[in-house]
Amino acid sequence: MKLRKISETVSFVGAVDWDRRLFDALVPLPHGTSYNAYYVEGSEKAALLDTVDPSMADTFFAYLAQRPRVDYIISHHAEQDHSGLIPETLRRFPNARVLTSAPGKNLLEAMLHLSPDSIQIVKDGDSLSLGGRTLRFVQTPWVHWPETFCTWYEEEKILFSCDFFASHLATSGLYASDDNRVLDAAKRYYAEIMMPYASIIRKNVEKVAALQPKLIAPSHGPLHDHPDEIVETWRRWTDPAPGREVIIAYVSMHGSTRSMVDRLCNGLSDRGVTFQRFDLTTADIGQLAMSLLDASTLVLATPLVLNSAHPVVLHAAALINALKPKLQRAVVIGSFGWNAKPLEQAPTWMPDLKLDWLPPLSCRGLPRAADNEAIDRLVGDIASKHTAATA
Numbered sequence: 001m002k003l004r005k006i007s008e009t010v011s012f013v014g015a016v017d018w019d020r021r022l023f024d025a026l027v028p029l030p031h032g033t034s035y036n037a038y039y040v041e042g043s044e045k046a047a048l049l050d051t052v053d054p055s056m057a058d059t060f061f062a063y064l065a066q067r068p069r070v071d072y073i074i075s076h077h078a079e080q081d082h083s084g085l086i087p088e089t090l091r092r093f094p095n096a097r098v099l100t101s102a103p104g105k106n107l108l109e110a111m112l113h114l115s116p117d118s119i120q121i122v123k124d125g126d127s128l129s130l131g132g133r134t135l136r137f138v139q140t141p142w143v144h145w146p147e148t149f150c151t152w153y154e155e156e157k158i159l160f161s162c163d164f165f166a167s168h169l170a171t172s173g174l175y176a177s178d179d180n181r182v183l184d185a186a187k188r189y190y191a192e193i194m195m196p197y198a199s200i201i202r203k204n205v206e207k208v209a210a211l212q213p214k215l216i217a218p219s220h221g222p223l224h225d226h227p228d229e230i231v232e233t234w235r236r237w238t239d240p241a242p243g244r245e246v247i248i249a250y251v252s253m254h255g256s257t258r259s260m261v262d263r264l265c266n267g268l269s270d271r272g273v274t275f276q277r278f279d280l281t282t283a284d285i286g287q288l289a290m291s292l293l294d295a296s297t298l299v300l301a302t303p304l305v306l307n308s309a310h311p312v313v314l315h316a317a318a319l320i321n322a323l324k325p326k327l328q329r330a331v332v333i334g335s336f337g338w339n340a341k342p343l344e345q346a347p348t349w350m351p352d353l354k355l356d357w358l359p360p361l362s363c364r365g366l367p368r369a370a371d372n373e374a375i376d377r378l379v380g381d382i383a384s385k386h387t388a389a390t391a
């Protein structure tokens with residue numbers, strides 16, 4: 001396995017994980033991922049930028065074995081998919097110092113039991129000379145943990161951005177321009193992991209865009225060799241203006257709620273309102289998260305189960321609440337057997353979202369003509385709001 005050169009002084013020493021299908025025990029990875037670590041050498045010193053997930057230690061150390069020295073380990077992010085092999089790297093290169101942000105030091109000590117003596121704190125704007133080569137640290141807190149920062153390689157105009165601008169995508173090539181799936185994978189990554197921090201990230205997008213990088217080298221997925229495209233895309237995703245679509249997320253045990261959903265979808269189609277429909281028993285929650293970036297209305301559709309919504313809907317609601325999407329309004333609809341009142345609790349399922357809640361719409365058992373008319377009125381209501389927004 002040859003070292004993968006990015007330039008005369010920069011090598012890729014990461015690992016491509018083609019087989020991984022779940023991240024953070026939650027996030028589906030339909031196309032695998034990679035853990036990107038980089039090695040930068042000047043005339044005097046060499047720095048390792050992050051490590052990889054401990055599951056890929058063999059690949060990582062096979063690359064590192066081809067390099068004679070590690071003087072610095074720059075740890076942009078304490079999450080273990082990047083920091084997990086720092087302890088073993090320190091055992092192999094005992095003279096190396098770990099450089100990280102102040103909150104990063106705290107987290108590395110907690111997550112990996114690193115000795116405080118091995119860690120040196122770097123601040124925004126600090127620089128590190130490797131001998132004719134300069135790395136400068138750019139703090140970007142809360143992209144997506146409190147300690148996250150980037151490294152700017154001055155002479156070569158490379159931004160090492162860690163999870164910022166990352167995508168979960170396993171590829172044989174190194175560069176985004178070789179793979180047209182990258183923006184979709186980046187959207188999934190942004191939606192699942194970064195969306196709750198959109199307003200902070202928006203400022204940090206401008207902070208790093210001002211550097212005018214020639215290359216953005218993230219910690220997952222291909223390197224952005226045309227950085228303007230990914231920067232512009234992140235600008236769009238972090239824009240606070242709501243999307244235009246309707247999301248319908250539903251569950252139905254015996255088909256009654258599904259019948260309501262079918263009527264609603266047909267009505268929205270007839271009115272030309274764009275929607276995305278998810279059966280939550282089989283939905284890829286990453287796709288659901290991605291759809292939230294483009295939506296302004298959420299319809300939760302659920303039968304009554306044990307005096308509440310179906311647990312799968314409650315799970316989705318908890319996730320949507322945590323992702324803090326730029327939704328404007330929501331409504332819950334569903335079928336019940338004997339008591340629909342718990343549907344009135346729907347706003348408490350997503351307590352952190354400021355939403356305009358339309359009145360719940362329920363029907364007993366299978367919908368009858370009067371229920372269908374009520375659904376048609378809801379369609380009209382949603383359609384008029386969407387038409388007004390796009391006018």
Ligand SMILES: Cc1cc2nc3c(=O)[nH]c(=O)nc-3n(C[C@H](O)[C@H](O)[C@H](O)COP(=O)(O)O)c2cc1C
Pocket residue numbers: 251252253254255256257258302303304305306307308335336337338339340364365366
């Ligand atoms: C396990 C289970 C629990 C239920 N709990 C309630 C309930 O607490 N309140 C209620 O009104 N109906 C309850 N029902 C009845 C369903 O809400 C009703 O059958 C509904 O029409 C099912 O809609 P679906 O066909 O979309 O699954 C329950 C049904 C099941 C199977």
Ligand SMILES: [Fe+2]
Pocket residue numbers: 077079144163
């Ligand atoms: Fe992370």
Ligand SMILES: [Fe+2]
Pocket residue numbers: 079081082163219220
């Ligand atoms: Fe990561």
